Amino acid sequence: MKRNTVKVLSVLTAGGLLLAACSSGTPNPQGQETPPKPSEPAKTDAKKQVEIFSWWTGAGEEAGLKGLIQLYKEKNPDIEVINAAVSGGAGTNAKAVLASRMQGGDPPGTFQVHGGAELNAGWVAAGKMEPLNDLFDQEGWKDKFPKELIELVSKDGQIYSVPVNIHRGNVLFYNKKVLDQHGLKAPTTFEEFFRVADTLQAKGVTPLALGDKEPWTASHLFETVLLGSLGPDGYKKLWTGELSFEDASVKKAAETFKKMIGYVNKDHAARNWQDAAQLVAKGEAAMNVMGDWVKGYFTTDLKLKPNEDFGWTPTPDSEGSFMVITDTFGLPKGVKDPESIKSFLKVLGSVEGQDVFNPLKGSIPARIDADVTKYDVYGQQTIEDFKTSKLAPSMAHGSAAPEGFVTQANQAMTIFVTRGDVDQFTKSLQQAAAASGIKK
Numbered sequence: 476m477k478r479n480t481v482k483v484l485s486v487l488t489a490g491g492l493l494l495a496a497c498s499s500g501t502p503n504p505q506g507q508e509t510p511p512k513p514s515e516p517a518k519t520d521a522k523k524q525v526e527i528f529s530w531w532t533g534a535g536e537e538a539g540l541k542g543l544i545q546l547y548k549e550k551n552p553d554i555e556v557i558n559a560a561v562s563g564g565a566g567t568n569a570k571a572v573l574a575s576r577m578q579g580g581d582p583p584g585t586f587q588v589h590g591g592a593e594l595n596a597g598w599v600a601a602g603k604m605e606p607l608n609d610l611f612d613q614e615g616w617k618d619k620f621p622k623e624l625i626e627l628v629s630k631d632g633q634i635y636s637v638p639v640n641i642h643r644g645n646v647l648f649y650n651k652k653v654l655d656q657h658g659l660k661a662p663t664t665f666e667e668f669f670r671v672a673d674t675l676q677a678k679g680v681t682p683l684a685l686g687d688k689e690p691w692t693a694s695h696l697f698e699t700v701l702l703g704s705l706g707p708d709g710y711k712k713l714w715t716g717e718l719s720f721e722d723a724s725v726k727k728a729a730e731t732f733k734k735m736i737g738y739v740n741k742d743h744a745a746r747n748w749q750d751a752a753q754l755v756a757k758g759e760a761a762m763n764v765m766g767d768w769v770k771g772y773f774t775t776d777l778k779l780k781p782n783e784d785f786g787w788t789p790t791p792d793s794e795g796s797f798m799v800i801t802d803t804f805g806l807p808k809g810v811k812d813p814e815s816i817k818s819f820l821k822v823l824g825s826v827e828g829q830d831v832f833n834p835l836k837g838s839i840p841a842r843i844d845a846d847v848t849k850y851d852v853y854g855q856q857t858i859e860d861f862k863t864s865k866l867a868p869s870m871a872h873g874s875a876a877p878e879g880f881v882t883q884a885n886q887a888m889t890i891f892v893t894r895g896d897v898d899q900f901t902k903s904l905q906q907a908a909a910a911s912g913i914k915k
Contacts, residue, residue, distance in 0.1 A: 642838045
């Protein structure tokens, strides 16, 4: 899920998870538990376990998680790892399961949460997380992660999670052979995008692939249009309440977004993000706007070569901006073996752990001292861009706004993609902002 010396703002959201309880008794044939015999000492040395809750079940993300788990097992062979991943893009299903578990008072050992609002305004504000300052001090991490990134996982001076990666959200991926075949260059502005899209459409090629079976993908596209239209400073004002969603500049961005939707594949509502990426990989569509987990999908799953089979560029008019998305893991209150959980967090935050995970996931390391030679040309370029770009938080992925806003925005998006009513769309977003407490 972007980098520079700009403040990365406050963040918000919600979620919850559970761990299954263990019993020292033995089940009898009827399924009931029989207490230990008086002559036998009760067993108290149950095998240690670490439950890892995430939504990494597909594309390069699953490979990255498995690589991380394998590394952890090598370092901690006496601890059993439970991979409790729940499928669903952007955590759509996992967050619902997590909320149920957390509300039930049975959290998982650790769970995936986006840095920013999703973490701070959600679980931290609800008093569900333990601070990790002692772990950061013990591991010497405070100068190993960018200051702005630590701020993104902190609240009131306390650090609550360990970032494992950084994704860039404002990326336009394209099929190099398709663009070359038609003598086209990747568009860097909205004007260029529509010119390229018109040419491709006239040639019978779908210009832009979209899979919004889950509406967050359309929201993701829209937030990149907002970033390109408003610039990083104007974009950030939306999340502080300094700029209304009914402002003329936002309505203009919504009109641009509406026009872009006119160039997507007709079956977009039946596809997910991987399906849309496949259209580009196969040359059935030319471009796809998505976070750089698509890069992980292209290289890890589809075995495509960067700068040969596919290329990339910042989304239109967003050069110099970095929409940051960071996946993190923390320590929920009430877990049964916090020290085992911390042993996983140590691996997660280590150079070795980050360099095992991120090349497969398509993201870049959250640490500033990772081994750049382990990353391909895309990763190395993104690492450099993060250092010089203005950072902007993602709304679609829970960093810029609270979960309540994101839910309502996705609902408004579903209606907008179908009806195209800009005034109603921006009004709905402003109502969601007011209901979520977004104000200066």
